[in-house]
Amino acid sequence: MQTAARAMSITATPAVSLDGVGKVFRSADGEKKVHALDGIDLTIAEQEFLCLLGGSGCGKSTLLRMIAGFETPTTGQVAVRGEPVRGPGPDRGVVFQDYGLFPWLTVAENIGFGPRRRGLPGADVDAAVQRFLSLVGLERFATTFPAQLSGGMQQRVAIARVLANDPAVLLMDEPFGALDSLTRETMQHELQQICDELRTTVVFVTHSVEEAVYLADRVVVMGGGPSVGTPGHVELVLPVALEHPRDITSPEFNELKRELLAVIHGTSTAALR
Amino acid sequence: MSRRIFWGVPLPVALLALWALAVDRNWVRLIPQLDEVGKEIWDFAFGGIHDDAYSASLLTHLGASASRVLRGFAWATVLAVPLGILMGRNQRLSAMTDLTISLLRPVPVTAWVPLVLIVFGLGSRSAVILIFIAAFYPILLNTVAGVRAVPSRLVEAAAMLGTSRRQMLVRVVLPAALPSIFAGMRIALGFAWVVVVVGETVGVSTGLGSVISEAREISNTALIITGMAFIGLAGFATDRLLGTGVRLATRRRPLI
Ligand SMILES: Nc1ncnc2c1ncn2[C@@H]1O[C@H](COP(=O)(O)OP(=O)(O)O)[C@@H](O)[C@H]1O
């Protein structure tokens, strides 16, 4: 049902649009060029959950970092809600694999960091902190420091911290990659519930086919990469129209998994030849 | 903690015993016996034994030295920390200042003494300036190193949360670099006590350094050792005070 509602609500201005985006890095020693990405065209609708799926080195992180404004595209345009991206900003919340929490701030202070920097009045900051603390179920840990929390709890804080800024899009780079598999499944489920509730737009990077099929409204399979000799590019876009929460043992789920795996392994074997 | 103190006691006791033995057996000459130094220390602190110019003068001299140390150290901190933060973050500023600092830093403080005395005259001010020179570089270099080592992830996190450039320095770079800055301040404070003795050797009549150099002129080894003992204690005490101050200032927050 949720997916259908999302599909209906697609509006004229996409949340994120990438138009002929390419990225060339210069290697550390200077002259050698690394063609990380080329010709990426992609639009991400408001309230869409999009997964970027692909092996390592195909440019998923680079693409996400260009939307975040940490990197500038060598060619093409990146726009968020119609505005060209110029540097990082609070309309694009980033969740890193290594959390990136401020160790000297408590959980509550980490969550309040964004609202405070944006100059919200103290009462509004406190309200936002309370709301997102309880959304991720960490009320009891408001005055705890990040180092005292488990990885899964730290990642909950990181998610609450960006949501407190009410971003146009949530950018997540393998956010559960460092967690054990049980915690990862819990986090996937909770993230899905949160995004359904808040109707957040998400771009989620993963190299796990199962994670992509579990979370995404649409899976973008990426291939290539400097290590295989071609710049990273979009291989396939596959919508996933299964109800939430998804049953990872269902035939439909596994059919999608099979389809994606075939594409991914097809591209890697083609590259090997 | 008490275990640590327990294990720390035997070595100094053994060294004192060796001293007493060495003097007793005439292995060394001109070194006073322990009880003589003990009396001198007592007289210097409380008076009532020798009744000379140094009796009960500890507070005067210790106060004079400590005030010079703290003034020179405070000026060094106030100037070196902000400069270090800007240099650590700004490639151009760093390129503009690196050469100058690399050329000035190797000049030992002792080499500065004659020039400082001629320009600023004999007196307290010269001592403070010498202490400032000695304390400045360790704080500056540690601040720059600390700022350059701030994890780029934290800077990215703050940037995507909407942090302005200036707030970045105060809210992220400074707290992340604090351990390194404090390490520099600690080294600098140690240097400051070294240099106060040099600075007080000439031209001032108060301070533990001047006590030591006057004692040398009248060949009073017990008084020299007394001065040394109190400089050691004062350096130890200010180091502990700095540590406590840091803990209070950071309100016991975990740093990086
Ligand atoms: N700052 C950089 N300088 C040079 N090369 C880079 C830089 N960042 C990424 N690359 C290269 O770009 C390619 C894509 O990297 P990345 O986006 O991290 O891939 P993924 O996240 O899909 O594993 C890799 O070959 C990587 O080595």
Ligand SMILES: [Mg+2]
């Ligand atoms: Mg990556």
